[in-house]
Amino acid sequence: MAHDHAIEAIDLVKEFGETRAVDGVSFAVPPGSVLGLLGPNGAGKTTTVRMMTTLTRPTRGTARVAGHDVLDDPAAVRRSMGLTGQSATVDELLTGRENLWLIGSLYGLDRRTIDRVAGELLERFSLTEAANRVVKTYSGGMRRRLDLAVSLVATPPVLFLDEPTTGLDPRSRVELWDVLRDLVEDGTTLLLTTQYLEEADQLADDIVVIDRGTVIAQGTPLQLKDASGKAALVVTVSRPDDLAAAVERVRGAGLEAHVEEAARRITAPADGLSDVTRIAALFDGGGIEIDDLGLQRPSLDDVFLHLTGHRADDVALDPDSDPGSDPRQDPSRAEVRA
């Protein structure tokens, strides 16, 4: 293959009249990885995806999908990718199976292949029982799954998902994440846009944050968190009586301790794991029992606040993110520009 990247955005610009919706967006996605395109409503995420999927012509710049240029060879791009749009774009008056037949037939697959692929996809997305029901009767989660199944009829190596879980209940969202992880395991490259920081944190190998049409940061979730501020050392003591003594020890180690009495918790800005081992040693023996000691990295919420100056919650905020727990990240892959 001439190009090493599965997806490449090259200085994409899109103007609608006077307004510039996308203003010079560039990034690259290695094959088999997941890129999360993160940003608030109106940041230019959907327009960027529309340019990369040949639905909208860029004002300037271009993009390559599976090595094909969206301007020079849009047909090859369309053969190499699947798109799941923002609203589930399945046909409500058709059954699940008919939806798959429709798209399969438009791809030019022969009837036997369509039957086989449709059967497999319906099975894989737990839609076999509902296969012959009109989509109008489907739940939101079922529609999303069918939408995704339809995008996979031709098993494209690259898949674009524009806010795939918006409007889903938490359970359906987690189910969809599992499906997406399976796809990645099979070698599919994913680009997903999301407003949910937790979603990007859960799925993405790399994250590109855009705001007002420009890339304001990119890197792995871990790198973004590191860049947005220091990690914090958190010590929780077992007995409230020990709190004062514990604070003294932490301060004695040269750290700035912040105390939350009700939670029996001491928080201190830390540089990294070396601080954790240093503090752990202080509590080793010495009569103060501790419940917990660890390093807490900033959440993507903090990252977003740090980068944009506003919280993501004027959009949609997921409070229960579990920062820094994803072992799949490879910090060497992308540079942090923030």
Next chain:
Amino acid sequence: MSHTTHGAIERPEIRHTSLWHQSVTIFRRNLIHIKRMPEMLLDVTIQPVMFVLLFAYVFGGAIAVSAPTGYREWLLGGIMGQTIAFASFVVAIGLTADIDKGIVDRFRSLPINPAAILVGRSMSSITHSFIGIIVMSLTGLVVGWRIRGSVLDALAAYGLLLLWGFAMVWVGILVGSAMRSVEAVNGVMFTTMFPLTFLSNAFAPPEAMGPVLRAIAEWNPISALVQAVRELWGNTGPAPADAHLPMQHPALFTVLWTVAITAVVAPLALKVFRNRTMQ
């Protein structure tokens, strides 16, 4: 990374397909819509049947026509003309709904000729309207309408209706691409198509109108179509000598009008469709 397999999954072969194959696929999908929602056909079934009954039995007595075979027989050509003019309505509603729901985007993300979206939509809308023409013909036979010309002339009349339908498709694509919602399409089409079809010879003879109104009615493209099918079916004699030019050569003018409408509206419709969907 290979193009035929990745991971454990076998990639099916994407074959190049013709515009015809793609259009027929979308046409079949649109027909399933009609099958699932037969009430979509109300506009070409119950509604024109009501018009036939209303005009034949309620207003008909008050409308004098010169045709020797009487008003009911004369009326049928008018109703058919109105029904096929509304093909534009049918196209616009279907297209706007597909754009609005993101179906058009989904199609455009596939390796197909985007024209298939419009061709498939046109095929199903013409079918839709022609179901109406068949229902009207049967209703006509019940209320006393008869084809009195030759078989060839009769078929020519149906051919003109079909031709007219194709010109209306472009109007439908234009309106459907320009409007943002099905409600907006309804609003625009009701307020334009109803007066347009009534300001013609469809329901009342223009001879009885004032001179200005008569000129408008007789130059109304729909009037040429209606006059042509009436003559071909033997439901009326030739237009009076003082009628305007299109009434003297209705079949010729029907063809001219359809060519003119297509020539003006088609490029505009394609441009608006492209602008709308390329956003």
